[in-house]
Amino acid sequence: MTWFKRQSGELANSGEKKVRTEGLWVKCESCRQIIWKKDLEENLNVCPKCDKHFRVDARTRLAQLLDDGQYELFDTDLVSTDPLKFVDLKAYASRLKQAQKDTGLNDAVLNARGKLNGRPVIVSAMEYAFIGGSMGAVVGETITRAIEQAVESKTPILIVSASGGARMMEGVISLMQLAKISAALARLDEAKVPYISILTDPTTGGVTASFAMLGDLNIAEPGALIGFAGPRVIEQTIRQKLPQGFQRSEFLLEHGMLDAVVPRKQLKPYVARALDFMAGPVGTSAN
Amino acid sequence: MIRGLMKSSPDMRLSGQSTPADKTDAPQSVAGAELLLSMVEAQWANRNGNTMELAPKAQQELEKIQQQLARLESLPKNPEQGSAQVAAQSDETQQQIQQLNERISVLRKELEEFRGAWYKTELARHPQRPYTLDYIERIFTGWSEIHGDRGFGDDPAIVCGMARFHDEDVMVIGHQKARDTKQKVYRNFGYAHPEGYRKALRAMKIAEKFGRPIFTFVDTPGAYPGLGAEERGQAEAIARNLREMPRLHVPILTVITGEGGSGGALAVAVADRVLMMENSVYSVISPEGCASIMWRDATKKELAAEALHITAPHLMELGCIDEIVEEPEGGAHTDHEKAAALLDSALQKHLATLKVLPIPSLLDSRYKKFRNMAQFFKTNV
Numbered sequence: 001m002t003w004f005k006r007q008s009g010e011l012a013n014s015g016e017k018k019v020r021t022e023g024l025w026v027k028c029e030s031c032r033q034i035i036w037k038k039d040l041e042e043n044l045n046v047c048p049k050c051d052k053h054f055r056v057d058a059r060t061r062l063a064q065l066l067d068d069g070q071y072e073l074f075d076t077d078l079v080s081t082d083p084l085k086f087v088d089l090k091a092y093a094s095r096l097k098q099a100q101k102d103t104g105l106n107d108a109v110l111n112a113r114g115k116l117n118g119r120p121v122i123v124s125a126m127e128y129a130f131i132g133g134s135m136g137a138v139v140g141e142t143i144t145r146a147i148e149q150a151v152e153s154k155t156p157i158l159i160v161s162a163s164g165g166a167r168m169m170e171g172v173i174s175l176m177q178l179a180k181i182s183a184a185l186a187r188l189d190e191a192k193v194p195y196i197s198i199l200t201d202p203t204t205g206g207v208t209a210s211f212a213m214l215g216d217l218n219i220a221e222p223g224a225l226i227g228f229a230g231p232r233v234i235e236q237t238i239r240q241k242l243p244q245g246f247q248r249s250e251f252l253l254e255h256g257m258l259d260a261v262v263p264r265k266q267l268k269p270y271v272a273r274a275l276d277f278m279a280g281p282v283g284t285s286a287n
Numbered sequence: 288m289i290r291g292l293m294k295s296s297p298d299m300r301l302s303g304q305s306t307p308a309d310k311t312d313a314p315q316s317v318a319g320a321e322l323l324l325s326m327v328e329a330q331w332a333n334r335n336g337n338t339m340e341l342a343p344k345a346q347q348e349l350e351k352i353q354q355q356l357a358r359l360e361s362l363p364k365n366p367e368q369g370s371a372q373v374a375a376q377s378d379e380t381q382q383q384i385q386q387l388n389e390r391i392s393v394l395r396k397e398l399e400e401f402r403g404a405w406y407k408t409e410l411a412r413h414p415q416r417p418y419t420l421d422y423i424e425r426i427f428t429g430w431s432e433i434h435g436d437r438g439f440g441d442d443p444a445i446v447c448g449m450a451r452f453h454d455e456d457v458m459v460i461g462h463q464k465a466r467d468t469k470q471k472v473y474r475n476f477g478y479a480h481p482e483g484y485r486k487a488l489r490a491m492k493i494a495e496k497f498g499r500p501i502f503t504f505v506d507t508p509g510a511y512p513g514l515g516a517e518e519r520g521q522a523e524a525i526a527r528n529l530r531e532m533p534r535l536h537v538p539i540l541t542v543i544t545g546e547g548g549s550g551g552a553l554a555v556a557v558a559d560r561v562l563m564m565e566n567s568v569y570s571v572i573s574p575e576g577c578a579s580i581m582w583r584d585a586t587k588k589e590l591a592a593e594a595l596h597i598t599a600p601h602l603m604e605l606g607c608i609d610e611i612v613e614e615p616e617g618g619a620h621t622d623h624e625k626a627a628a629l630l631d632s633a634l635q636k637h638l639a640t641l642k643v644l645p646i647p648s649l650l651d652s653r654y655k656k657f658r659n660m661a662q663f664f665k666t667n668v
Contacts, residue, residue, distance in 0.1 A: 229512030
């Protein structure tokens with residue numbers, strides 16, 4: 001026998017009393033501190049406690065770099081035709097659909113026009129969440145169009161890389177994008193239009209081996225993984241553990257592969273300074 | 288099994304040494320070969336899904352039968368007897384051999400088609416396949432190698448040098464693989480380091496300065512994924528070549544001779560004409576690499592090879608290359624001389640069409656070629 005017995009039915013469930021904590025707090029992978037998400041966002045997605053740079057999506061990146069978070073997207077309507085009808089454990093077509101649904105983008109890059117400290121610029125920002133930011137025909141074409149726009153309008157261009165490299169599911173098609181973008185960059189170079197490559201975590205494979213390393217300046221965020229081959233592939237090849245900090249931004253800086261490692265908060269002023277050097281103060285040049 | 292049948296075949300002399308008895312027995316030996324071929328054909332026709340195992344074995348048998356036929360064919364035609372009857376008989380034999388060879392060709396094509404992209408990969412990696420220096424020896428004269436990137440060192444995985452192509456001075460650049468262990472290590476199995484790509488670009492700039500056409504031969508599993516390569520900027524070295532090649536003021540011809548391994552291949556393959564040898568492959572990743580990433584199982588390499596579309600006909604279909612260069616039957620490894628001769632005439636033809644172009648239109652069409660390549664997208668509505 002129980003001492004107390006509920007007289008009638010279940011307790012009424014008043015939904016309003018629910019406390020929702022999900023998504024409000026984030027744990028920093030680096031220092032393992034719990035951070036209030038709003039604090040993190042106000043700090044440009046950099047951990048306020050240990051300065052770990054969290055990955056940011058393409059839209060956030062554009063908003064962070066461009067004045068008042070204002071920009072105009074262009075050439076965002078291209079989609080892959082799945083040229084090889086590639087199927088591994090899952091069909092590429094369904095991977096594409098899933099990624100499009102998850103990110104709200106058509107592929108792994110966004111082209112935008114906006115102003116950086118008052119200077120018109122073109123920015124191509126890659127989206128790592130879209131199949132690892134991999135580069136297929138759509139990414140190749142979109143970035144090439146951004147470069148062509150830059151040549152045509154003599155507008156400085158920034159490309160923000162965040163990619164695992166070429167998109168395997170488009171096979172040799174994705175390899176040819178390296179040649180295509182690099183050829184366009186040769187024309188940009190001849191037109192003497194500034195190009196600043198911004199490498200973020202991670203930038204590897206075919207993206208590093210083409211446009212990411214071809215900026216007039218190559219700058220990276222702190223702690224970003226940057227390399228040609230992935231660390232696992234290298235470990236398997238040389239059959240030994242890789243040294244601490246191998247293929248991180250600071251390692252590349254030390255080996256002369258980067259012009260600077262710039263924390264996210266100083267990224268915009270740094271780029272603005274560089275563009276002043278390359279194109280003159282705002283309003284004095286063709287811009 | 289075919290092998291078993293062959294052992295019990297009535298004419299064991301077929302696989303034996305060429306003895307005087309062979310001469311008189313030639314017709315009978317041809318009949319033996321015909322019998323064997325019929326067996327292989329029958330086995331293949333009744334394969335019943337047992338194909339994966341059967342195809343490579345059938346190919347081996349064909350190889351043997353053809354060798355025997357070649358031996359029979361090369362025998363002297365009984366000149367000492369010289370009678371009309373013998374001569375007629377010998378003519379008839381020749382005709383039979385001819386017919387058998389044709390049948391072998393048909394079956395071989397079918398087998399190759401069936402074995403698909405992975406078989407091509409194996410052919411492309413065949414240890415007896417002609418390498419860059421083998422082609423240079425046969426196609427060019429006056430080869431004079433140049434070394435070093437002027438920054439760090441010399442990379443033996445890429446050879447560069449001055450040479451003459453039908454009396455014209457040209458620059459030749461190519462990946463170099465090797466056959467014996469010591470040489471393989473020296474050439475790093477054809478995996479180039481950054482200094483290799485930098486040496487190649489330096490050689491290309493020399494060619495540009497003196498107005499000499501550039502030939503590049505591609506045969507690499509890929510750019511080397513190692514510690515030193517990363518430290519010295521593998522990605523930067525490749526990227527720079529990709530940007531500089533489109534604006535070199537001289538004609539550039541590239542041949543994928545064996546393995547076209549991703550960025551490590553493309554770094555010397557941004558050319559006015561890109562040719563592929565019939566049994567070469569060109570891919571963004573090796574079939575093994577793709578299998579271990581996408582299937583999480585490296586043994587799925589056959590599936591991956593098929594899915595990646597890496598063979599010459601695929602590349603042609605995708606519009607990424609300009610021509611497929613025919614190889615001797617069975618593959619370039621069976622006859623280096625013939626393979627080189629076939630490549631030589633293809634190169635001559637293309638160089639002639641490039642040389643007549645004024646430099647600005649050459650550069651313009653090279654740019655457009657890569658700008659408009661691999662356009663596989665549509666506008667979303």
